[in-house]
Amino acid sequence: MILRIEQDHHRFKQIIRGKIKQDLRKYISRGEMIGRRGKDLISIPLPQISIPHFVHGRRQAGGVGQGEGDVGTVLGAAEPEEGSGQAGDAPGQHLLEVEVTLDELAEMLGEELELPRIEPRGRKNIVTEKYRYTGIAPTGPESLRHFRRTYKEMMKRSLASGTYRRPGALPFIIREDKRYRTWRPTILPETTAAVIYMMDVSGSMGEEQKEIVRIESFWIDTWLRHHYKGLEIRYIIHDAEAREVDQETFYHTRESGGTVISSAYRLALEVTRTDYPAQEWNVYCFHFSDGDNWSQGDTQECIRLLREELLPGVNLFAYGQVESPYGTGQFLLDLKEAFAEEEAVALSKIESKEAIHQSIKEFLGRGR
């Protein structure tokens, strides 16, 4: 029985991919993607894949059931409402959840935002051995016997020894003729990258700002993971001074007090120097703040640190300014002035969640 379901299944997946891409901008600015993440899968609810029909609004219809209970006994909550337009409509019947691998998602992100592929800086730091069946050996398991090579050996032997009679005679293969496929280790260079996230956690950075940072860094991670075999991520928070924290703390700390940005840059420098030397690592630094710095003097110090010490050792330094009602936003202007011509510096202003995709494009659009 020939079944064509594979084709239809493939087609369905294609359509879903198209749907996801269509809505990707919307998804990019939404935080719940992060919450839905599995190990390498993410599930995305697709409300509009079902074929519409004229049907009753089910909620009003009710139904007939069987079992114990009196009038008024609760059977269960109505499913959450879906669909736009009229209120009080039917409950969601088949909210389709599809699973997409993070890799696929990265592909789509790249296509949608027209991101260039990242060129690793060509450092072959980690080397892995991969086994490929490209060799031939005189010994091996029968299941790997190479028929053509074995036959050739037999021919060679029988011609050389004069035992060959005429074409078409039955070949006579002896132990020594047999050839087997065998593996050869191939050395593959593997590229790895380190990401250092820095965030201002001073009082002026509110929940909304942090949410933006979280969503944006999720997409940055997804994209970088797609390009590098290994990705190490470090988190630095700072107010008046900087310290390294884990991911959880990174997103949930709120301090009051001032902002000395150079402290974070200095710590980042320390981290890269000790753990991610430039010869071996592709290093990415992302710094998010609302653009307020303690003093103009410190800003000058930041610029010096970046230009002289940090930039030579990293692929990209990206600064994202998350607008907050309290910030003056001066820092972005200062950096702009100082690094207008610098390829390795990406600057972006993120005014709202909707601006996230634009900001990602600004950060990663350089293909570095």
Add this chain to the structure above:
Amino acid sequence: MSLSPLLAGLQREIEAHARDYGLDFFPVMFEVLDYRKLNQVAAYGGFPTRYPHWRFGMDFEQLQKGYTFGLQRIYEMVINNDPCYAYLLECNADVDQKIVMAHVYAHCDFFKNNVWFSKTNRKMMDEMANHATRVRRYMDRHGVDRVENFIDLCLSLENLIDPHSLFIVRERPDAPEEAPRVARRLKSKEYMQDYINPPEILARESLRLREESERKKSFPAEPTRDILKFLIEYSPLENWQRDVLSIIREEAYYFAPQAQTKIMNEGWATYWHSKMMTERCLTDAEVIDYADHHSGTVATSPGRLNPYKLGVELFKDIEERWNKGRFGKEFEECEDLSLRTTWDTQLNQGRGKIFEVRRFCNDVTFIDNYLTEEFCRRHKMFVYDFNPKTGLYQISSRSFREIKQKLLFQLTNRGLPFIEVADGNFRNKGELLLRHRYEGVPLRMDYARDTLRNTQRIWQRPVNIATLVEDKPKLISYTGEAFEEADLHEPAA
């Protein structure tokens, strides 16, 4: 995969029992499939070959997931065809295979004998394969996307058929030709005639009148619920599109009686598998497994109506009532409870009666004729409704009348709203007017809009539907670019 000698033996045994009990069926071909293949076939509605469409892929994905996570598995699948095709799941235990076979023979008897299937094409297996070939050919010629997108539109309308239309023979005498209207002449003296009533103006006026009366003839002559047929006949479609739409319509008619007789059909099959198994087929070792699986089939959970359970219990109830003579005027009028509960006239017409019911009823008439108050009480049936204040579904009544009413409502027209074509030349501008015959439940609006949009793509002129939104008559229109909503003070058209 052909049947193993063991399964072939079981089939012979069960077929003999089924025949013995008086079941009458087409030849049945069993095939054994692994769950993946079974899911594939199930995604195609039981058919090995269907036209290519992504929705089958989606159904397949859901079935696969359901199986993988242990949420559901398909035990049995049977196609109404002559011969009947049925599938067995490879990894089922032998006792399951027996149940399935017994179940399948009863389904097949139902397919063959129930009148609602009497118009069904019994060579649908071949027909579906033909459809697939045709659609593939169109895809080669016009591109996969174009054809598939068109199928999407058609599927959106696939439920707009009239399952009863197959049984109706309309011999409508041609309406008496109304005398052609002619232009009115103004009174004049003979010699003034050409001046007061110039012939060319009279001719023009006559033409106008003729055209007007032409237009006045309603179109369609009376509202039709076979909207697909109407669209096939009158939409400006290309030939391949017309053919695709008729394929969708044909398949919709094939599946319609199955939806109309779901409770009966499953009830009938369950009735017979339990009878055959318990009376004839079970070995001692299989009793527990049988009981386990059978109870799974007929399990009820609050808020759900299990068609297997309701069906089988009703058949059993009918059998008992006709065995004991618990029907008719005398029984109905008896008000003595103790007399009623012990009523037994030794009539013994039960078996014959259920065979008669399986021949002539569909779910609506089944419930309408045979659901009794005692049955509802015994089976603890109730009506539930959505309570907008609490956002919960709550039991709203246990009254027999309401239960029956609600059930009938759900079953009538397969639970779908009544939609008909009221006018194919609405506003005299070639627009399509659909009318929702409102029965107390509004349309689901987001779907209705999308469906309207899809209808417009086929009709290619503005499409309107008259319905009630929040208890007010409304006309919802899609012009091809935008949706419009207008109050409707009088019934449209």
